[in-house]
Every structure is written in C-alpha cells, then in structure tokens.
Amino acid sequence: MHTEQQLIQRIARSLPCAPGAERVPIGLGDDAAAIALSRGANIVVSCDAFIEGTHFLADGPADSAGYKALVRAASDLAAMGARPEFFLLSLALPNAHTGRWLSGFLHGMGRAARQLKMSVIGGDTTRGRIIAVNVTVLGEAAFGDLVTRSGARPGDGIYVSGRLGGAKLALELIRRGLGNRRRFGRILRPYLYPTIRGQLGEWLGQNHVASAMMDISDGISTDLARLCLASGVGARVWGESIPCVEISPRIAAQMPGLRLNPLKMALHGGDDYELLFTIPPERKDKLRDSPEFSELTQVGEITPGQDVLISDGDGNFRSLKARGWDPFRKG
Amino acid sequence: MHTEQQLIQRIARSLPCAPGAERVPIGLGDDAAAIALSRGANIVVSCDAFIEGTHFLADGPADSAGYKALVRAASDLAAMGARPEFFLLSLALPNAHTGRWLSGFLHGMGRAARQLKMSVIGGDTTRGRIIAVNVTVLGEAAFGDLVTRSGARPGDGIYVSGRLGGAKLALELIRRGLGNRRRFGRILRPYLYPTIRGQLGEWLGQNHVASAMMDISDGISTDLARLCLASGVGARVWGESIPCVEISPRIAAQMPGLRLNPLKMALHGGDDYELLFTIPPERKDKLRDSPEFSELTQVGEITPGQDVLISDGDGNFRSLKARGWDPFRKG
Numbered sequence: 001m002h003t004e005q006q007l008i009q010r011i012a013r014s015l016p017c018a019p020g021a022e023r024v025p026i027g028l029g030d031d032a033a034a035i036a037l038s039r040g041a042n043i044v045v046s047c048d049a050f051i052e053g054t055h056f057l058a059d060g061p062a063d064s065a066g067y068k069a070l071v072r073a074a075s076d077l078a079a080m081g082a083r084p085e086f087f088l089l090s091l092a093l094p095n096a097h098t099g100r101w102l103s104g105f106l107h108g109m110g111r112a113a114r115q116l117k118m119s120v121i122g123g124d125t126t127r128g129r130i131i132a133v134n135v136t137v138l139g140e141a142a143f144g145d146l147v148t149r150s151g152a153r154p155g156d157g158i159y160v161s162g163r164l165g166g167a168k169l170a171l172e173l174i175r176r177g178l179g180n181r182r183r184f185g186r187i188l189r190p191y192l193y194p195t196i197r198g199q200l201g202e203w204l205g206q207n208h209v210a211s212a213m214m215d216i217s218d219g220i221s222t223d224l225a226r227l228c229l230a231s232g233v234g235a236r237v238w239g240e241s242i243p244c245v246e247i248s249p250r251i252a253a254q255m256p257g258l259r260l261n262p263l264k265m266a267l268h269g270g271d272d273y274e275l276l277f278t279i280p281p282e283r284k285d286k287l288r289d290s291p292e293f294s295e296l297t298q299v300g301e302i303t304p305g306q307d308v309l310i311s312d313g314d315g316n317f318r319s320l321k322a323r324g325w326d327p328f329r330k331g
Numbered sequence: 332m333h334t335e336q337q338l339i340q341r342i343a344r345s346l347p348c349a350p351g352a353e354r355v356p357i358g359l360g361d362d363a364a365a366i367a368l369s370r371g372a373n374i375v376v377s378c379d380a381f382i383e384g385t386h387f388l389a390d391g392p393a394d395s396a397g398y399k400a401l402v403r404a405a406s407d408l409a410a411m412g413a414r415p416e417f418f419l420l421s422l423a424l425p426n427a428h429t430g431r432w433l434s435g436f437l438h439g440m441g442r443a444a445r446q447l448k449m450s451v452i453g454g455d456t457t458r459g460r461i462i463a464v465n466v467t468v469l470g471e472a473a474f475g476d477l478v479t480r481s482g483a484r485p486g487d488g489i490y491v492s493g494r495l496g497g498a499k500l501a502l503e504l505i506r507r508g509l510g511n512r513r514r515f516g517r518i519l520r521p522y523l524y525p526t527i528r529g530q531l532g533e534w535l536g537q538n539h540v541a542s543a544m545m546d547i548s549d550g551i552s553t554d555l556a557r558l559c560l561a562s563g564v565g566a567r568v569w570g571e572s573i574p575c576v577e578i579s580p581r582i583a584a585q586m587p588g589l590r591l592n593p594l595k596m597a598l599h600g601g602d603d604y605e606l607l608f609t610i611p612p613e614r615k616d617k618l619r620d621s622p623e624f625s626e627l628t629q630v631g632e633i634t635p636g637q638d639v640l641i642s643d644g645d646g647n648f649r650s651l652k653a654r655g656w657d658p659f660r661k662g
Binding site: 004007008010011012014015016017018024027028030032033035037038039040041042043046047051052053054055086088089090091092098102103106107109110113118119120121123124125126127128130132134138140327328 | 335341342343346347348349350355358359361363366368370371372373376377378380383384385386417422423426429433438440441444449451452453454455456457459460461463465471658
C-alpha cells in the first residue's frame with residue numbers, strides 16, 4: 001500500500017525535475033506549476049485525472065462528469081491566484097460511450113467552459129476499456145501574484161471560503177440511491193456541479209493578501225496538513241468555527257440509521273473546491289475588501305512546529321489526523 | 332461507430348474553442364497548440380493519452396511503457412519544430428501496479444526524459460481500474476518558427492525521415508510471442524523504445540525550410556491524408572520510393588504462413604514517429620544542410636485538388652486509402 005504522497009515522492013526521485021527556480025519558479029508539489037518564459041512572461045499549468053470508478057461512475061449523469069472534469073482542474077489554477085484560460089482535453093473512451101454519453105459529457109464541459117470563460121486548444125481522443133479523462137489547464141500570470149502552499153508563517157490566520165462537507169453529503173445521498181430525486185437537486189449540486197472560487201483566488205493573489213493558498217479537494221484535514229508540510233509550520237484549528245454543511249431534518253430522515261456528523265464531513269469529505277488560505281495579521285484588515293468576504297471564515301491559526309491540532313468545544317486541542325480522500329487508501 | 336476524426340469534430344463543435352489567432356495562433360487540430368503570451372513570448376503545448384490495452388499491454392515491459400509515453404508526447408512538439416522542455420505526468424494506476432511495475436515505468440520515463448533533456452514540472456496521481464497515462468508536454472518557441480500541418484502547397488515535395496513500418500514489424504513479432512527474445516532486440520526497439528526526430532524538426536522550423544510538418548504516429552496513409560486535408564491539397568505518393576522496413580529472411584522464417592508486406596507495413600503501420608514534411612521547390616536545396624539529411628527521402632509531391640494517390644511500379648496511380656491506426660476502428 002502507498003499513499004498518493006508517497007507515489008509523488010517516488011516520481012520526483014525518479015524523473016529529472018525542473019531545472020531551477022529561474023526557469024521553473026514553481027514545480028512539483030503545488031497546485032500548479034509556473035514556467036518563466038522569455039521577456040518576463042509566465043505561464044501557469046496544471047493537470048487533473050478524472051477516472052471512471054475512482055472519480056465518477058459511468059452510469060452517473062454524463063454532463064456532471066464533463067462539468068466536473070473541467071471545473072476541478074480549473075480550481076487548481078484559481079488556488080494559485082491564476083486565471084485559467086485554456087485547456088487540453090485528453091479522453092479515452094470505450095466504444096459504447098462515444099454516442100449519447102459523450103454528448104452529455106461535452107454538454108456539461110461546454111457549460112463549465114463558458115462559465116469559466118475557458119477555451120479548448122487541444123487534446124487527444126482514444127479508445128480505452130474504461131473512461132479516463134485528463135484535463136490540462138493553462139493561464140498566464142505574473143509570477144509575483146501567484147500564491148503557493150509554502151508561504152504560511154506562524155501567527156497567520158487560517159481561512160476557508162464557503163461551507164465544507166456539502167459534496168460529501170451529496171455523495172452519501174447518491175450512494176443511497178437518492179441521487180436522482182429532483183427535490184434534492186440543490187443538495188446534490190456541490191458534488192455534481194461544483195463551483196470554484198476563481199474571483200476570490202485571483203483577488204487574493206493580485207492584492208498580495210494571502211501568504212499561502214490551495215483548494216480543498218481532498219478534505220481540509222488532509223489539505224491543511226499538506227499546506228503545513230509545504231510551509232514547514234503547524235496549525236491550530238478551532239473545531240467549533242469550521243463552517244459545516246447544514247443537514248436539515250428532512251435530509252436526515254432520508255438516511256435513518258446513519259449518524260451524519262457535519263463536522264466529520266467538513267473535515268474529511270473531499271470534492272469541496274473551496275479555498276484554504278492563510279493571512280498574516282497585518283493584512284487581515286485588507287481582507288474586508290475581498291470578493292465574497294461574507295462567505296469567508298477564520299478557522300484557526302498557523303503555529304510554529306509541525307503539529308496540526310483541532311480544538312473541541314471545551315478548548316482542548318487534539319491531533320487532527322489527515323483522514324481526507326486518498327485514492328490509494330481502501331474504504 | 333466513429334472515427335477519431337469525427338470525435339474531434341464533435342468536441343470542437345461542443346466546446347468553446349480558442350478565442351482567436353491573436354491569442355491562440357495554433358489551436359485544435361494540429362500536433363500541438365501555441366499560445367501567444369504577453370511581450371511576444373509563445374508557449375507550445377500538447378498532450379497524449381497512453382492507455383493500457385489500447386497503446387500498451389500491462390504485462391509488457393514497464394520501462395518501455397514509461398519510455399514511450401513520454402517520447403510519443405514529445406514527438407508532437409518536434410513535429411511542430413518546437414523543442415519539448417517540460418512535461419506533466421498524469422497517472423492512474425491499479426493498486427497492484429504501484430510497486431514493481433511503477434518502478435519500471437518511471438525508470439523508462441526517466442531515461443527518455445534525460446535523453447530528451449526534459450523535466451517533469453507537475454502532474455496528478457490517482458487510482459484506476461486500468462493503467463491510464465497522460466503526458467502533457469510544453470516548450471517555448473517563436474511563433475514564426477512553428478510548422479503546422481496546413482502550409483503545404485501544390486508543387487511542394489513530400490518527404491519522410493527514416494524508414495517506415497519498423498514499429499509494425501516489431502508489433503507483429505510481439506504478437507507472435509517473440510517479443511522477449513534477446514536476439515530480436517534491435518528489431519523490437521522501434522516499437523518499444525522509439526526515437527524521435529527532435530533535432531531535424533527544430534532545424535526545419537528554425538530555418539523556415541518546411542511548409543508543413545507532422546509526425547507519422549498512425550501510419551503515413553492516415554497522416555498524409557490529415558496533412559492534405561489541413562492544407563486543402565492533394566498528393567501523389569511514389570509507392571516505389573517509400574523507405575520501407577527491411578525484413579530479413581531470418582525474421583520472415585520466424586513468421587511462416589504470414590505474408591509480410593513491407594510496403595503495407597510502411598503505409599499503414601503506426602507508431603513510427605518519423606517526420607512527414609513538405610518542402611517548396613525553391614527551398615529544396617537548403618535541405619542538404621539539415622541534420623540527418625542522409626536519412627531523408629522524397630516520397631512524392633503535393634498536388635491541387637484533394638485526392639491522395641499512390642503509384643504502383645508501373646507508374647499507374649490509384650487512391651491511397653487511409654488505413655493507418657485509428658483507435659476507434661475494430662481490427
């Protein structure tokens with residue numbers, strides 16, 4: 001058994017990595033890579049695999065697969081403070097999925113592309129025994145405006161956008177066969193048609209407000225640990241301040257016998273694509289001018305050391321285990 | 332049933348395409364796309380899917396899979412006259428392939444990367460029911476030095492590098508269970524560890540010698556038809572001048588009962604990664620200064636109209652059907 005992190009380390013050890021900060025200011029290990037081109041131009045690039053059986057089900061809504069494949073890749077650029085402009089679509093398909101399924105997929109992806117104002121510029125199409133999608137996204141950005149994972153410092157506040165756990169709740173509904181019910185549309189949306197925080201990410205980068213940033217794609221317990229590792233810091237998370245998904249009594253009644261714990265969903269549920277970022281104390285006031293300010297919540301602070309802790313309601317801190325989504329972990 | 336070309340057309344119709352030649356001088360439909368960045372810089376980018384069961388076998392040599400996945404993606408940039416510098420590796424793997432198989436794969440890919448002087452700058456790693464690889468390659472190039480598929484004009488000579496059909500011959504050996512025999516190593520190499528014509532491609536671009544260019548990844552019968560379609564021209568191919576793979580009596584004896592036709596292998600066999608390019612008559616003399624000149628062969632000429640014809644030994648021309656590799660065609 002391997003974790004995704006271990007695999008990435010093996011790849012980094014086995015392959016020639018970027019030739020130096022002059023040419024590749026941001027390489028392996030962040031949400032996206034930045035290449036410094038001639039004459040001071042910079043391109044930011046990232047790719048995201050989206051695989052049948054791992055990220056989506058072949059018998060699920062095809063337009064959701066297309067929508068989400070693009071949005072989640074674009075989120076990696078937003079999480080650097082860069083605007084995603086272009087994408088390449090690599091698509092392996094069984095013959096049985098080249099008809100209606102593909103039409104739905106392209107319909108969903110086209111909708112996402114128009115919303116994000118992105119254009120397809122290339123790709124590859126081939127046959128495969130399962131559906132395997134890869135989306136590569138690119139955007140131009142000034143290097144100085146990019147926000148990496150590694151800039152958090154002790155004393156910085158930790159913030160998240162939106163509410164966490166919504167995609168996980170939707171997934172639980174879908175797993176229980178409630179995914180097709182029209183009346184749950186609003187609740188299913190965060191999983192099927194997630195939105196990303198592009199405007200907020202760009203603002204935080206261009207105004208040099210955030211010291212570190214990433215998107216919460218695998219659950220904050222896992223992603224905050226990654227940010228802390230990259231920055232060489234620890235964190236204290238205020239458990240009671242985490243903005244959790246709201247579970248109405250009507251929804252809870254649909255899943256009797258299941259203990260739905262909003263905090264656990266918020267901490268460990270993946271697929272939220274909200275932003276996780278840190279702000280130095282002296283820049284905290286600037287945050288009021290940000291887009292979507294009312295949807296931002298401080299959930300803790302960066303500490304020296306390397307422990308990532310979370311408080312319970314009584315003010316006691318315990319270790320926050322990284323229990324977010326890892327494709328290589330079972331269960 | 333769909334051909335790959337039809338799928339690409341559906342994608343182009345369904346998704347917002349590049350916003351215009353000013354920002355994306357080369358978009359969908361060529362070997363790679365070019366983005367014009369600020370201050371006159373250009374980036375060239377392409378991606379290539381490499382899927383278990385379609386492009387390689389999971390029980391074949393893992394280091395060949397890694398080597399080839401990178402080389403064939405890099406070939407798309409060489410075929411534009413651009414130098415591939417960076418790549419992103421997207422890798423979906425079954426748990427059973429995260430150990431020894433992955434080590435072999437990375438070993439092969441690392442070897443290719445060092446040979447090509449390329450660096451990995453990012454990627455994605457996830458689980459999948461089959462092995463699904465996508466490699467995105469990037470390089471910087473002056474837009475004026477890039478050679479597209481669409482610049483061929485009537486009267487231009489048609490050239491290829493190297494010999495064609497070698498990968499197809501190797502594949503036939505492998506299919507007959509002769510793929511592991513040490514004494515066939517040299518013959519298997521074009522399929523397992525193909526080389527690309529990076530130096531030649533760059534020279535043809537930088538010296539503005541070629542009017543159109545692409546790599547022969549799916550067989551010249553299919554790829555020349557694509558080049559002609561993109562350029563709005565036809566072609567006459569001199570069948571007797573095609574540089575075909577040589578099949579020694581020793582090899583032929585290994586495959587009794589099989590009629591090995593070197594010309595058919597050269598015309599329709601895929602995976603060769605040689606360059607196919609056109610040269611206007613007035614630039615023909617410049618070609619003598621090219622690297623690997625002795626390995627270049629003129630195989631025909633571009634004509635008005637849209638017919639792609641091939642001559643037999645008696646000087647009669649018949650239609651050259653595109654019978655190269657199409658992942659969506661059976662057989």
